[in-house]
Amino acid sequence: MDGSGVSQPFRLEARRIRKSFGGVEVLHGVDLHVTGGSVLALLGENGAGKSTMVKIIAGDYQADAGEIAIDDAAYAALTPRQARDLGVAIIFQEFQDASTLTVAENISLGRLPARRGFVSWSEMRARARRVLDQLGVEIDPDATVGSLRVGERQIVEIARSLSGSARLLILDEPTAALSHHEAEVLFDFIRRLRSQGVALIYITHRLDEVTEIADRVQVLRDGQTSLLTDVAQTNRREMVEAMIGRRMDAVGRPAAPTHPIGETPAIAWQGASSGRAFHDVTIEARPGEVVAIFGKLGSGAAEVGETAFGIRTLDAGTLTVMGKDDAISGPVAAIDRGVGFLPADRKAGGAFLVRPIAENVAIVSWPQLSRGGVITDAAEAGAFSRWKERLAIRSRNDPRQTMGTLSGGNQQKVLLARWLERDSRVLVLLEPTRGVDVGARADIYRSLRELAAQGVAVVAVTSDYEEAVQVADRVYVMSKGAVVAALTGDGIESGSLLAAAGG
């Protein structure tokens, strides 16, 4: 792989990188190197400094100290433009795409093919087809990006960076939003790029992905490298320890509930199966409890959650909600039974971004809020003001402010408010804090605990073990479509969750 040909392989070396935000140093002199034809997995807990490190490499942030050497030239700082010209492409956690444009337009964004000063639409479409074919995916180049599923959007982002002929491709937690199949397509693609001599930095906190696609692994903890080794030379336990170190206890467990827990489950799956997604699943949540279903992508955890809202049906077994076990035929039936549901993809699943916040809160409670079939702005504003303070929704004091102007965390709080206003007795959340910053995350956990204290049964489906540790009274661990462990109280800690979820 090294120096065999006439042309030198791509080589990037970041040396002693330091970075502070607001006087707090978050990278304490980190080294990182990656060469063409290899995949470096960058691991670490939330806040370890992974994104900051790669943003410095991509020129999006400037380091306070240290240097970046690419091929033979060293730079104290790069601009995004310079980094791009040197062949560095980065795909962020949050979408950067323009949702009203087509797939083809997105892929050529910033580099529209022009002929005699006019944009060449046919060339643009051909370019899009070429990259999408290379990726082995069937996405219509003429579809608007806003109409795609999350996974497809991610692929379009990757296609965009590839059409710019990257020599180093950085992927920041790309699979968080992908289905199992899409993740496999992505991995195939990463392998293909690697064999073509592209260097890759792959950020994840899923250990099984590290063993599946990476050659080397670097673990960051609190802004320092805690492990750097060949993947073949390490194992799961060593990586987990490097990630969480002594901070295991610092991932706070919530205090044990002091409020009463209901006798009868508010929601219970009994021997439940659905297609190839999951089988013989038995899970329950009682009024007053926060239950987490923890499982990696493809474990079936998300699909179990979806059955609570009638988005997916059972082939066998029962789902009992508030004492009734007749099938939930769809969202309307679920809402009638007192189920509130927050999907993983806020934008596709219920956040009306161009509508006012107050309307987003009130929308499923219109029958209750309307007078003689008429819903007024004042009634909606009332619904909003009931929850703004309690959920610490950070917005202007204006119920007509549009949803899309809020941060991800605050949008998620508005969606929570929607179900609280509806007086839901069961609240099922898929990946409740995905794409939510740390501060808002803590607010959301606190809100979920408070809801439980008021007698709601909360079910959080998550692929983030820290989330399960921080929020749940009880955790079911799923793997390959089955419940493989149920943990309670002190039994809920990162190590046992990861061990149970398996490789």
Ligand code: ADP
């Ligand atoms: P990771 O990607 O490993 O989860 P990040 O690099 O995003 O970690 O964050 C590392 C630390 O830097 C965190 O404490 C985070 O809050 C902080 N941080 C990151 N970006 C900014 C920013 N733009 N402003 C202030 N603090 C930031």
Ligand code: MG
């Ligand atoms: Mg990050």
